[in-house]
Amino acid sequence: MATYVLVHAAAVDAWYWGPLAAELRDRGHDVVAPDLPCDDESAGLAEYADTVVKAIGDRTDLVVVAHSMGGFTGPLVCDRLPVDLLVMLQAQVPAPGESPGEWWGNTGYGSAREEADRRRGVPDGTDEEPLSLVLHDTPAELAAEFLAEHQRTQTATPFVEPWPLDAWPTVPTRFLMASEDRFFPPEFIRATVADRLGFQPDEMPGDHCPMLGHPKELADRLEAYRAAL
Template identity: 30%
Template sequence: MDFVLVHGTTQSPAGWDRVAKLLRAAGHRAIAVDLLTPADLPVEGYAQHARDQYDGERPVVVAHSGTGVLLPAIAEALDARAMTWVAAYIPDFSGGRSLRDEVVELFAPEWIGVDPTADPAKASEFLFHDCDPETEHLALDSLRLFSPAVLAAHRAGPAPEIPSTVIVPTRDRTLKPEWMRQAARDRLGVTALEIDAGHCPHMSRPAEIAGILTGHA
């Protein structure tokens, strides 16, 4: 099985290193794509950019946090067999609202306006608070801002007909767990899987994330 791993808005692809290593040890392929480009792209441009970095067929595409905006387009570009949303924004497919329109409902109020790449203490508090010291060090090294305008402004079309798994960390301090649970039900028609973790369970609970990915692929 192939897994294409899509970094979020505050980490480089290195954030997926531990999960990728576990997936490969279990006999799978794991490709962490890098969405950062010299210039901002439209959603379709980022989907093609991911496509250019993958040479396989019918992967499971996994996205974290704000790149949930891009997950449907990337999954369709790669002819994905499934999508997995890890502590991720799920677009408003039927209502047409953008992430920007839903900021107050979606994010913890203390997080709005924070740039964790400029404030390691805030990164530890909101993103990596459940990590052990070694993991926290690795996580802080992975910090990198990815915030093209399209993430906030994009209005999704119809939901793709691709099976979805939603992973909700119950101790997330960044995105509201209750919002993610409801969005999974209302927008994707699935019941979220819950994990006892903060916003970056791929860092703090990599074995559990790898197990969920392989078990639900």
Template identity: 30%
Template sequence: MDFVLVHGTTQSPAGWDRVAKLLTAAGHRAIAVDLLTPRDLPVEGYAQHARDQYDGERPVVVAHSGSGVLLPAIAEALDARALVWVAAYIPDFAGGRSLRDEASAVLEPDWIGVDPTADPAKASEFLFHDCDPETERPALDSLRLFNPAVLAAHPAGAAPEVPSTVIVPTRDRTLRPDWLRRAGRERLGVTPIEIDAGHCPHLSRPAELAAILTGRA
């Protein structure tokens, strides 16, 4: 099985390294795409950018955090067999609101306006608070800002037709776990899977996350 791993707004693809190694060891192929480009693109442009980095067929596409805005378009461009939302924003398919419209309901209030790439202490407090010391260093090294305007402003399109899995980190300090639980049920019609982790379980709980991914695949 192929897994295409999509980084969020504050990390490079290196944030997926631990999960990718575990997926590979289990006999799968893992491709962490890089969404960073010299200029901002429309949603379809980022989907094609991901398509250009993948040479397989019908992968499971896994998105983290703000890249949930792009997940439906990337999944369509790659003809995905399934989608996985890891602490990821689920668009308002029925109402058409953007992440910017919903920010106060989606995000923890203390996180709004924080740039963790400019302050390692803030990164540790909000993103990596559940990482052990051995993990925190590479976690901090993975920090990188990717925040094109389209992520906040893009209105939701149609809901994806392929199966979805929603993973809710119960100790998330950036995206509200209660909101994500409700959005998974109401917007995708699925019962979320909970994991005892902060916002980045691919770093703090890679084995548990990889087991969920392989089990769902």
């Protein structure tokens, strides 16, 4: 039995991990999916990591899965606890000393997103709705519940804090990308992962939140990673 530690993105709670958590528990695993202190002005990256470490407690056989901005927190947990595997799921990959706010410009996200939007025929300057931009492959009822009940105020505090590690933690790391994501376009993710982690990401179907649209396949992928250790 493993303990899957699921680290969520900015401005949301951990609800969206529910379908994946159910799949993993059905396979006999423990799941930890804490709510990060997104709306606490005093909480930065260290406090986000503290929250996850506290939720883990004395559990062992840890597999950390970090999604989106959770990519800044997941490696910090791996630096503090003995973790068997880190899976970056459509996640931001930080560089030493880089704040989450700096990540966008440093990675060339803006121009990459503009080019991807143009290829999709999205007019310049369009403020695309979340249902189209990040949840277009999510079942409609789950997308509606997510947007109506599980969005949270996100403070700026962690966005201005440098990522504190000098190097990537010594833990087996995989990157799994969702190949239909419009928010983090596929070409951008492939280039960023190759540049920062030195390997090509694996790919699965899905939008920015594949844990909602494809929980069974995501669980299969995670289990395959774990079995290959």
